[in-house]
Amino acid sequence: MSAAVLTIGTELMRGEIVDTNAAWLAAELSAVGFRVTRKLCVDDDHERIQAALAALGAEHDLFVCTGGLGPTTDDITAECVARFLEVPLERDAPSLARIRERIVRAGRSPTASNDKQADFPRGARVLPNERGTAPGFAVEVGRARAFFLPGVPTEMEAMFSIHVVPALAGLPHDPAAQVVLRTFGLPESGVNDLLAGIETRFRVTLGYRARFPEVDVKVFARRDDGASAERAARKAADAAREALGSAVFAEGDVGYPEALGRLLVERGVTLGLAESCTGGLLAELLTRAPGSSRFFLGSLVTYANEAKQAVLQVPPALLERYGAVSEEVARSMAEGARRVLRADYALAVTGIAGPGGGSDDKPVGLVHYALAGEMTTARQRIFSGTRIQVRRRAAYAALALLREHLLGEPPA
């Protein structure tokens, strides 16, 4: 069963709106076992909408379309479907009554534009909309079962669950299962190289998604029944984990900072930070997930040298002698944060995020970072990329230093 998604709207063509409906529908259709192979988006144009219906009806078993069901003159989806099917539009009395009632309830007067929303191609099954005025409809287009839903996401999503999902249950589809491995420490190409052969050996497909600087690996299996799909995905994921070693930090919906936070909570230890070039990013990453107050005490973001002295008690002589971006200052910042915040561990980051501020000695991208616990460990790296990228890489490098210490293993 091959599925497609069609979204209609001139506003989508000008890039004014990111097409979240298409992504949402693709995810939902995939999750219930359909293979989505095409997403098409066209503007509010009779000819192009009909060409899209022809193409999707010829090549897919199923498609879901959103948009163009509103009251305005550029909402022409129902009319285009009727023309394509060579049937007249017919007004649906129950829909008309519901639309008018809804508008009156909102304190407005129904107009001819609103009435138009009750017109459907003859033979279509009307799909009521509990959240808005625009009903949807279902028809056959070519060989495809086609569902037409309004473009407003909350309305569309509710109608998909209420009307489309039950209708799909009767269609043949392949049970599928997936496992998502979360990795950090390898570039996407490195992850791919280590997983060579897994797809053919286990008859699964691997998908990669970079969430800079993390890389997700999605292990996706289709089989004749759900249980076999689950087993196949699990076996392949286990082999992938073995190949990737410590680069895999979690499975499923958890980011690297959150996984580290969980580890800290498990160990019952607290963390404080001293940040310079990351400018609060490290703290923001660690506190994004709920529950971070169980391990996170605070971050002393000290951009100015005076702040490093006043808040972190970094000795002025150290700053003068080695400069703010130095191993010595990174160590002193980490130890200062640990002391001031009374934390079990403290991480410090100081560097040159760029684009300016570099020198021959200390180029843009140079970052010193340190972990203070019972002892203090320092590292340095030169990161490439934009200011935003250098900051993210630096924040992750510091997190990795702590993870490595807690797990007693070298970073990937």
Added chain:
Amino acid sequence: MSAAVLTIGTELMRGEIVDTNAAWLAAELSAVGFRVTRKLCVDDDHERIQAALAALGAEHDLFVCTGGLGPTTDDITAECVARFLEVPLERDAPSLARIRERIVRAGRSPTASNDKQADFPRGARVLPNERGTAPGFAVEVGRARAFFLPGVPTEMEAMFSIHVVPALAGLPHDPAAQVVLRTFGLPESGVNDLLAGIETRFRVTLGYRARFPEVDVKVFARRDDGASAERAARKAADAAREALGSAVFAEGDVGYPEALGRLLVERGVTLGLAESCTGGLLAELLTRAPGSSRFFLGSLVTYANEAKQAVLQVPPALLERYGAVSEEVARSMAEGARRVLRADYALAVTGIAGPGGGSDDKPVGLVHYALAGEMTTARQRIFSGTRIQVRRRAAYAALALLREHLLGEPPA
């Protein structure tokens, strides 16, 4: 000139990723005067990619394609284009050298997977990538000029500006001009309501883009010549600015935090922060743009009450009596940060970001924030939304309080 956008990637088909590249390209192509009438997205499949090339090459004058240029086995765009054009793939020596150099510089070893990225269809013009390993290329596909770019947004966007925009300049297109107004403080529907009538009065189109919690308004004009288009867009933008009042904080490529930073630099004053529920986000927003060290001294992110006492000198009695989320503590935090960091101004934010931690008295979303200067001002709000949204709204509310103070105007 009819233009289209093609995005390639199985991950886009499963809805794992929202297709922001397609929206970005549609917006950019529209902005330089092309009429985008189709966006198509297909999975990493030889047959469907070639079918897409055939369809777009037959019906459009121009298309831009992203994705499938990476080093992994599912990156097959160049191969598909070569097969479609019935030409061999040829390795480009300068590209190969650049790719290998880039990888070695990053401290890794080039592999066969990386080398593959230097293969292009014979006759293609190679488009170098300054930000990543994957070069792009330009060829003719059917009647269309076609540009193939990598899927990583930062790389794709830079390459579009460097390689595609100049190549398009020679093609016939309708002169167009646009002005982007950056707003904060009104919901998208509120912005839309205030701008009713502008489109017909000035013969322009308005586009909206939500960058939560900011809303951009794109004022877009097409005329017979470039100068007329510029004038029309400017006049309409001026009318829109008047309608929107102080909600407009800038024009063009500058966010709300950065605009505030520029204002602080202009005034020659410094800023310090005390953050609790925003967890470093406020500092991160202010330091994202280069040059922030000219006004930003630091942020004391104090998640734990002990940290509020130790770092910000918040009296324990205040915390006990009013609780950490209170006007009194917000004021004390702001005054503490101003004192400790020796800043001209300090902002403090304390609240309940959720999803847990709320009570009848202090519900999730309650945020107290304060500005300390020569005097201290405090505000409170109850924000709705997810944890991430409450944090962003709280950070922006604090920034707005300072902006209002500096400009002597009430927030929109």
